[in-house]
Amino acid sequence: xxxxxxxxxxxxxxAKGSMQTYSLDSVSPDMSFLEMMDVLNEQLMExxxxxxxxxxxxxxxxxxxCSMFINGEAHGPDRLVTTCQLHMRKFKDGxxxxxxxxxxxxxxxxKDLVVDRxxxxxxxxxxxFVSVNTSGNTQDAxxxxxxxADADKAFDAATCIGCGACVATCKNASAMLFVxxxxxxxALLPQGQVEATDRVINMVKQMDExxxxxxxxxxxxxxxxxxxxxLENIARMNKEYLLASYKA
Amino acid sequence: xxxxxxxxxxxPIADKWTNHKNNIxxxxxxxxxxxxVIVVGTGLAGGSAAATLAELGYNVKAFCFQDSPRRAxxxxxxxxxxxxxxxxxxxxxxxRLFYDTVKxxxxxxxxxxxxxxxxxxxxxxxxxxxxxxxFARDYGGLLDNRSFGGVLVSRTFYAKGQTGQQLLLGAYSAxxxxxxxxxxxxxxxxxxxDLVKVDGKARGIITRNxxxxxxxxxxxxxxxxxxxxxxxLFYLSTNAMGSNVTAAWKIHKQGAYFANPCFTQIHPTxxxxxxxxxxxxxxxxxxxxxxxxIWVPKKKxxxxxxREGRLKPTDLVEEDRDYYLERRYPAFGNLVPxxxxxxxxxxxxxxxxxxxxxxxxxxxxFAAAIERYGKExxxxxxxxxNDSSLVQKLGxxxxxxxYGNLFQMYEKIVDQNPYETPMMIYPAVHYTMGGxxxxxxxxxxxxxxxxxxxxxxxxxxxxxxxxxxxxQGLADGYFVLPYTIxxxxxxxxxxxxxxxxxxxxxxxxxxxRAQINRFIKNKGxxxxxxxxxxxxxxxxxxxxxxxxxxxxxxxxxxxKALREEFYKDVFVPGTANSFNEPLAKAxxxxxxLELGELFAKDALERTESCGGHFRExxxxxxxxxxxxxxxxxxxxxxxxxxxxxKSKLHKEVLKYENIELKTRSYK
Numbered sequence: 001x002x003x004x005x006x007x008x009x010x011x012x013x014x015a016k017g018s019m020q021t022y023s024l025d026s027v028s029p030d031m032s033f034l035e036m037m038d039v040l041n042e043q044l045m046e047x048x049x050x051x052x053x054x055x056x057x058x059x060x061x062x063x064x065x066c067s068m069f070i071n072g073e074a075h076g077p078d079r080l081v082t083t084c085q086l087h088m089r090k091f092k093d094g095x096x097x098x099x100x101x102x103x104x105x106x107x108x109x110x111k112d113l114v115v116d117r118x119x120x121x122x123x124x125x126x127x128x129f130v131s132v133n134t135s136g137n138t139q140d141a142x143x144x145x146x147x148x149a150d151a152d153k154a155f156d157a158a159t160c161i162g163c164g165a166c167v168a169t170c171k172n173a174s175a176m177l178f179v180x181x182x183x184x185x186x187a188l189l190p191q192g193q194v195e196a197t198d199r200v201i202n203m204v205k206q207m208d209e210x211x212x213x214x215x216x217x218x219x220x221x222x223x224x225x226x227x228x229x230x231l232e233n234i235a236r237m238n239k240e241y242l243l244a245s246y247k248a
Numbered sequence: 249x250x251x252x253x254x255x256x257x258x259x260p261i262a263d264k265w266t267n268h269k270n271n272i273x274x275x276x277x278x279x280x281x282x283x284x285v286i287v288v289g290t291g292l293a294g295g296s297a298a299a300t301l302a303e304l305g306y307n308v309k310a311f312c313f314q315d316s317p318r319r320a321x322x323x324x325x326x327x328x329x330x331x332x333x334x335x336x337x338x339x340x341x342x343x344r345l346f347y348d349t350v351k352x353x354x355x356x357x358x359x360x361x362x363x364x365x366x367x368x369x370x371x372x373x374x375x376x377x378x379x380x381x382x383f384a385r386d387y388g389g390l391l392d393n394r395s396f397g398g399v400l401v402s403r404t405f406y407a408k409g410q411t412g413q414q415l416l417l418g419a420y421s422a423x424x425x426x427x428x429x430x431x432x433x434x435x436x437x438x439x440x441x442d443l444v445k446v447d448g449k450a451r452g453i454i455t456r457n458x459x460x461x462x463x464x465x466x467x468x469x470x471x472x473x474x475x476x477x478x479x480x481l482f483y484l485s486t487n488a489m490g491s492n493v494t495a496a497w498k499i500h501k502q503g504a505y506f507a508n509p510c511f512t513q514i515h516p517t518x519x520x521x522x523x524x525x526x527x528x529x530x531x532x533x534x535x536x537x538x539x540x541x542i543w544v545p546k547k548k549x550x551x552x553x554x555r556e557g558r559l560k561p562t563d564l565v566e567e568d569r570d571y572y573l574e575r576r577y578p579a580f581g582n583l584v585p586x587x588x589x590x591x592x593x594x595x596x597x598x599x600x601x602x603x604x605x606x607x608x609x610x611x612x613x614f615a616a617a618i619e620r621y622g623k624e625x626x627x628x629x630x631x632x633x634n635d636s637s638l639v640q641k642l643g644x645x646x647x648x649x650x651y652g653n654l655f656q657m658y659e660k661i662v663d664q665n666p667y668e669t670p671m672m673i674y675p676a677v678h679y680t681m682g683g684x685x686x687x688x689x690x691x692x693x694x695x696x697x698x699x700x701x702x703x704x705x706x707x708x709x710x711x712x713x714x715x716x717x718x719x720q721g722l723a724d725g726y727f728v729l730p731y732t733i734x735x736x737x738x739x740x741x742x743x744x745x746x747x748x749x750x751x752x753x754x755x756x757x758x759x760x761r762a763q764i765n766r767f768i769k770n771k772g773x774x775x776x777x778x779x780x781x782x783x784x785x786x787x788x789x790x791x792x793x794x795x796x797x798x799x800x801x802x803x804x805x806x807x808k809a810l811r812e813e814f815y816k817d818v819f820v821p822g823t824a825n826s827f828n829e830p831l832a833k834a835x836x837x838x839x840x841l842e843l844g845e846l847f848a849k850d851a852l853e854r855t856e857s858c859g860g861h862f863r864e865x866x867x868x869x870x871x872x873x874x875x876x877x878x879x880x881x882x883x884x885x886x887x888x889x890x891x892x893x894k895s896k897l898h899k900e901v902l903k904y905e906n907i908e909l910k911t912r913s914y915k
Binding site for chain 2: 012028030031032034035038039042045048050051053055056057058059060061062063064065078080081085087089110111114116117118120121124125126128129130131132133134136138139140141142144145146147148151152154155158159161162185186189191192
């Protein structure tokens with residue numbers, strides 16, 4: 001396959017960026033999207049051009065590092081995959097592909113396609129945990145049976161990989177899907193009940209302070225989420241938040 | 249010369265850990281506030297250690313090269329975590345887990361460490377559940393288990409095919425709580441580039457900020473290395489792209505012995521290589537072997553027809569299939585340990601029975617499981633068990649609930665539907681049992697420098713059993729190191745903060761700067777990946793699933809030559825003071841090029857076959873691995889003496905007082 005790539009290049013956080021055009025021959029349909037980027041970078045280095053910086057690590061769709069906006073969609077045209085799992089067979093010979101970073105005010109660009117997502121970590125610091133020490137004296141794991149349906153739902157929410165596709169996709173740059181996934185995981189489990197009030201209030205407060213926008217229920221986040229995190233979680237968080245506000 | 253003393257406590261094995269905890273020195277809560285600890289790496293071992301040390305009251309500085317601690321590669325572990333809970337009532341116990349782990353490791357691990365691992369395994373599950381880790385449950389609301397390779401009980405706890413993710417996010421949440429309290433200071437996108445020793449003790453590290461390129465000094469009273477394994481030595485592995493040996497290698501060069509470097513695990517069920525562009529390999533969880541049956545065609549002409557696309561695997565009748573694991577190992581069948589399964593796949597493919605284009609793949613088939621589950625489900629629902637389309641539908645639903653995400657992953661990569669046609673799999677490098685030598689307290693031969701998780705060598709011998717890596721990472725981090733480190737730190741309560749303006753820090757920093765400048769100024773012609781790929785090929789071909797004297801000698805010479813070429817001709821673009829991934833990679837590959845030689849040297853030295861290390865010169869008439877207990881019941885601990893060729897071998901003799909050494913048989 002022959003491709004034309006239009007890629008966002010930006011030297012660092014303060015520099016002005018722009019789209020640059022590169023062409024690439026002999027792309028195999030069996031390559032992953034990031035392997036195609038590897039080939040491009042090898043070619044650029046041979047030409048004495050600085051390689052394109054992008055985040056990536058596990059390359060199997062679970063670490064949440066990769067974060068490209070491809071042809072106007074987070075993680076590209078395929079559904080339920082991250083960029084590293086997207087394969088070139090989803091494109092056609094002669095295609096022009098637009099590649100941009102995840103854009104949102106709370107995700108400043110570090111270089112090219114690499115953005116700073118530490119805002120997500122700070123939201124987790126505010127309440128994304130159960131306060132239990134590693135004493136080794138906690139009660140037996142089977143002491144509290146949990147209904148399978150709840151355990152499964154908690155698991156589904158907990159599979160969020162923190163990639164930020166929801167934020168990049170949302171016209172408001174809202175992080176509600178991300179935050180609600182963590183709030184829901186704990187809300188659905190007995191272990192999370194004790195701190196439920198503080199958790200949702202503190203996490204939402206931090207989310208607002210980081211500059212993420214509000215949710216207007218367009219549902220785009222759910223469509224683009226590589227892990228299929230459900231909008232239901234946002235509804236659950238809103239309920240938790242309302243209850244917590246009354247309590248507080 | 250450092251004397252190798254494992255500091256194993258006296259007494260019966262079941263009491264060692266309790267007695268040891270009762271006798272080691274403690275640091276009072278008030279004094280813990282005066283002590284700083286550095287933790288490098290935030291996977292299961294590092295993340296859990298950082299959180300626990302901070303809970304105890306120490307001031308922790310944690311480092312990771314990823315943009316967030318949540319992305320450490322523990323996240324990719326799929327199948328599960330072992331614990332001797334015996335919830336299934338199938339005869340499991342601490343002793344049995346201990347026994348299985350020592351046997352699975354082919355009698356090359358340290359008894360006392362393994363027993364302790366089995367002992368604390370039950371605490372891990374309790375702790376994780378208390379943290380809100382959503383393990384799989386049955387309809388009664390209790391925790392579910394599955395069985396894994398090399399054992400005869402169901403002791404593996406799991407969260408679909410994402411157990412590592414859920415456990416890591418649990419450790420990450422424990423870290424977050426401490427970061428929020430200010431007890432952990434987190435440095436993400438930072439790479440450790442050297443260890444600083446003051447008066448012979450580990451007192452700090454030099455790091456590079458991967459965003460700005462800044463070289464930083466960090467001091468502490470102890471340094472914990474939890475930087476994972478070195479599987480990326482092979483270039484292609486199931487490790488993450490960034491996984492590297494640098495932190496471990498730097499402490500090795502500062503005096504920490506490196507143990508059993510050649511003990512590598514080649515995992516039997518990975519997606520086969522598709523072409524030269526391949527950047528990494530993807531694992532398909534071993535849990536799939538619970539329900540999948542592994543086979544190749546019985547006749548070579550059928551294998552050839554399948555390779556050329558003239559014959560579909562589903563068209564091949566039962567009599568023409570060779571379920572070679574069930575045939576060779578009737579007792580364990582498809583659930584033999586990983587090393588045995590991998591070698592058996594290689595043997596079939598080398599004989600010409602491989603089933604993909606390159607001839608390096610075997611089938612993992614779920615048709616029988618789909619039918620079995622479908623019938624069971626139909627029976628439970630009172631439906632017609634003989635309605636084959638209904639049985640298929642119900643059976644696929646069960647398989648989807650168990651392995652859905654793995655099947656989806658396979659389909660995305662290979663573009664084939666594994667519900668309809670058997671998966672193709674082939675072994676790939678997955679885990680390294682070897683690592684930094686540590687004593688019972690998990691301290692290296694450098695005082696004050698500890699190594700935990702995959703980075704150390706201690707618990708898995710020559711082969712690791714499935715679902716034991718997660719167990720070891722969390723055992724070390726949550727329940728072992730936080731106790732044992734106190735014994736060492738109790739001498740430091742009056743030391744006060746360690747200054748970073750000492751000559752030792754000056755020297756370490758200037759060495760790091762010199763190495764970076766050397767790469768930036770070296771206007772060579774070849775990229776870093778060129779060298780890494782080449783190194784990987786040498787290691788895979790000559791130090792891979794089977795090894796022999798001639799190949800290993802060649803590997804040593806070739807790696808040496810490649811290393812020289814690397815320093816002469818590598819090209820690193822960009823500057824030192826910016827985000828520069830090729831530079832970060834060059835620094836990592838430089839260390840792989842040294843480790844690779846030691847790896848081959850270690851494999852050459854060990855003329856026996858054991859676990860994942862198969863020496864062709866040492867096998868039975870049936871082609872099974874032949875151990876040499878008389879001459880090799882020891883840990884090879886290598887001391888750095890200025891270069892891998894000069895490294896000196898020390899032996900820690902392994903004593904088996906509770907388990908009798910036997911030939912491992914899974915027949």
